[in-house]
Amino acid sequence: MQVGPEFTWSRWIDRYREGRAFVTNGPLLSFTANGQPPGSVLRENRVRLAAEVTSRVPVDTLELIQNGVVIESSSGPRVEKEVTLDRSAWFAVRVSGKPARGFGNDAPRAHSAPVYVSPDGKPVLIREDLELMIRWLGRFWANLEERDNFGPAPNRANARKMFNQAIAHYEAKLKGL
Numbered sequence: 188m189q190v191g192p193e194f195t196w197s198r199w200i201d202r203y204r205e206g207r208a209f210v211t212n213g214p215l216l217s218f219t220a221n222g223q224p225p226g227s228v229l230r231e232n233r234v235r236l237a238a239e240v241t242s243r244v245p246v247d248t249l250e251l252i253q254n255g256v257v258i259e260s261s262s263g264p265r266v267e268k269e270v271t272l273d274r275s276a277w278f279a280v281r282v283s284g285k286p287a288r289g290f291g292n293d294a295p296r297a298h299s300a301p302v303y304v305s306p307d308g309k310p311v312l313i314r315e316d317l318e319l320m321i322r323w324l325g326r327f328w329a330n331l332e333e334r335d336n337f338g339p340a341p342n343r344a345n346a347r348k349m350f351n352q353a354i355a356h357y358e359a360k361l362k363g364l
Contacts, residue, residue: 202226205226206225206226206227206300206301207224207225207226207300208225208226208299208300209225209280209297209298209299209300210297210298211296211297211298212290212293212295212296212297213242213243213244213289213290213295213296213297214240214241214242214244214246214282214284214295214296214297215240215241215242215297216238216239216240216280216282216297216299217237217238217239217240217241218236218237218238218239218279218280218299218302219236219237219238219302220234220235220236220278220302220304221234221235222235223302224302225279225299225300225301225302226300226301226302227302227303228302228303228304228305229302229303229304229305230304230305230306230308231304231306232271232272232273232306233269233270233271233272234269234270234271234272234278234302234304235267235268235269236251236259236266236267236268236269236270236278236280237265237266237267238251238265238266238267238280238299239264239265240264240265240282240297241264242282242284242295244284244287244288244289244290244295245284245285245287245295246264246282246283246284246295247262247283247284247285248260248261248262248281248282248283248284249261249262249263249264249265249266249280249281249282250266250280250281250282251266251268251278251279251280252278252279252280252281253270253276253277253278254276254277254311254313255313255316258270266280272304272306273306273307274306274307274309275303275304275305275306275307275309275310275311275312276303276304276311277301277302277303277304277311278301278302278304279298279299279300279301279302280298280299281296281297281298281299282295282296282297282298283295283296284296312360312363312364314361314364317357317360317361317364318361320353320357321354321357321358321361324350324353324354324357325354327350328347328350331346
């Protein structure tokens with residue numbers, strides 16, 4: 188995450204809130220779409236993606252991801268791809284390697300926050316993701332019911348109302364596809 192010429196807590200938090208971040212257990216990522224960093228929202232329909240990794244241990248794979256699907260992969264430290272879109276999408280970059288000394292039993296990994304590209308001005312909606320959220324809410328509610336941890340009776344009714352609103356929200360988006 189770039190915070191500018193001087194690192195301060197305030198700048199770091201601001202960049203994090205803007206989505207200009209990545210998670211890592213070691214490798215460092217650089218990722219842009221049309222020169223813009225993660226967290227950006229672009230309106231173009233042609234996007235030039237560029238990613239680079241720097242790591243003190245070897246990494247095997249650097250991947251460009253579109254809507255959760257790998258669209259380009261490299262075994263080197265850099266990957267680029269140009270994409271033409273007819274509808275909204277999100278892009279991110281992911282890096283992974285084999286377990287390495289200094290990582291315990293884990294492997295070096297990193298994943299960027301996304302860049303959103305919306306040539307049509309519409310949000311990114313993916314049928315499988317919406318269906319997953321509806322199923323997840325159903326399983327979560329069943330888990331809450333099983334534990335019966337609602338406290339006073341009105342809490343259960345309020346929670347059910349919120350769950351129903353969330354499910355209706357995702358079902359409405361699903362119908363719009």
